[in-house]
Amino acid sequence: MKLFSFLFMSLLFSQFSLAQQATNFFPNENGYKWYYKTTMLDSLNQPVDSFAVYTVDSLVGEMTYNGKQAKYFVGKTGALPTIFEQPYLDTSWVALSGNDGSIYFGLGTLSSLLGILDPSVIDSSLGGFVGLLSSVQGWYSAYKFTNPVNSSYTLFTKDTTISYSGTDYPIRFQVKAQRKNDEVVSTPVGSFTCKRFLLNYAVSYMLLGVIPVPIISIDDNHYIAEGKWLVKQIALSTTIDLSFAQLGTFTIPGREVIIQPEFTPPTSVFEGNVAAPAKFNLMQNYPNPFNPTTVIRFTMPNSGYAKGMVYDLLGREIAVLLDGEMAAGNHSLNFNAVGLPSGIYLFRLNAEGGYSSEIKMILNK
Structure with missing residues (x-):
């Protein structure tokens, strides 16, 4: 009986492990397209649809990128009436190995979270901010599909200094992740049972060099469905506290990204059409x-x-x-x-x- 129980549990575990393979969550066929709508969230986390933009991502293939075998896809983002004639200008990479999905973290990753804020503008006030981001570019296992629920794991921690008005401040930049409970997510293309991951991007002022005082903390929720990859992403609005440098506090708008049906070109959008636009x-x-x-x-x-x-x-x-x-x-x-x-x-x-x-x-x- 003990042998039977052992074999049964071994078989059950192997089936569970197989189901959690990272490759099961990513589309297989080259040319696969994702369509997303990104909506800004105001300080009360209400959607501001007038600021919505649309994205088309297209899976190209596989290549070695910075030391990892990776799937890569190209993307374009813009207003819905013009996105059909825009070229693909962005490239993203995802590495899938065993139970882990890795993303390549670059400057664009945090820029998208900061929304309307430009890291180079922050850098003009806090010298060294962009250099801090540049120093941590690389591959990180953001999605651990078999990690225990609510168990946090650190992607990276970077200690450095930034300058303001001739004074150097010790700063820590840290990104952590957690796998949360699975959730059913409803989207315009259907409902999916998703793996949910919470990525936290945090920048802290190191008081006395050892006590982290939060400056920025952004929780970014990713919902990943089998065979679809990312179907929803939401980061709520957050407050940046720069009072330590006498710069006050201000709010970063949130954003919500949701997968959409295939976009259809409007019948009367581009130059040369007979019908005139209805408004400026x-x-x-x-x-x-x-x-x-x-x-x-x-x-x-x-x-x-x-x-x-x-x-x-x-x-x-x-x-x-x-x-x-x-x-x-x-x-x-x-x-x-x-x-x-x-x-x-x-x-x-x-x-x-x-x-x-x-x-x-x-x-x-």
Whole structure:
């Protein structure tokens, strides 16, 4: 009987382990596409649909990247009316080995969590912040599919110093992860029983060099479904406390990413269509962040005078991209920031009829 029980438990464990293989959660066929909608969350974690952007990721294949055999996929993000004509400009890598799924952590990982904040702008106030992020780029086993529930594991810890107004501050950057209880997640493409992982990104001021005082703490929830990979991701809004450097506190908006059905091109979007747009609309530039060129798109329901200008955050005029009569329809402008330093720039569009709108553009060199 003991032998039978041992064999039964061994078989049960082997079947469980097999079901938790990381490769079971990732699509197999090259050319597989994911469609996502990303919505900003305000300080009360309510969705702000007017700031939604859309992403298409496409699985390309497998390659060796920085020492690991990895699946890689290309992506593009932008407004829904324009995403169909955008090129794939982003590349991401996932390494699958046994029960672990590893992601390549780079500057873009935290930039996406910071939302409207540009790490290079933070770096201008807190010298060394971007260097801190650069020093921890690499592979990390973020998804441990057989890890005990609620048992935390550290991806990395990095101690360094940053400077502000001539003073050096000891800082710790740490990323931890937990596997949480499985959850059923409802999406526009169906319901999935998901593995849920909580990734916590934390930056702390090291008081007396040994006591961590939190500055930034972002909880990023990832929901992974078998055969689909990521179907939902949500990071709630959070507060950054920089009072130790007399910079006060402010809120980083949250974001929610949810898988979508295949996007369908609208019938009347691009230049040359007969139907005129129903209203003025200035769309977010793409790509954003960019280096050094980006495209700005806008629509005009009527013919008339329009002017489009680029400013820096001090209000200084950087470039005039448009100044003249424009026909009704859909238009695009190219902005080349070669020779300009990294940072946030503003594009302001004024048009006949009292229309005025502005977007933030992030130059990240």
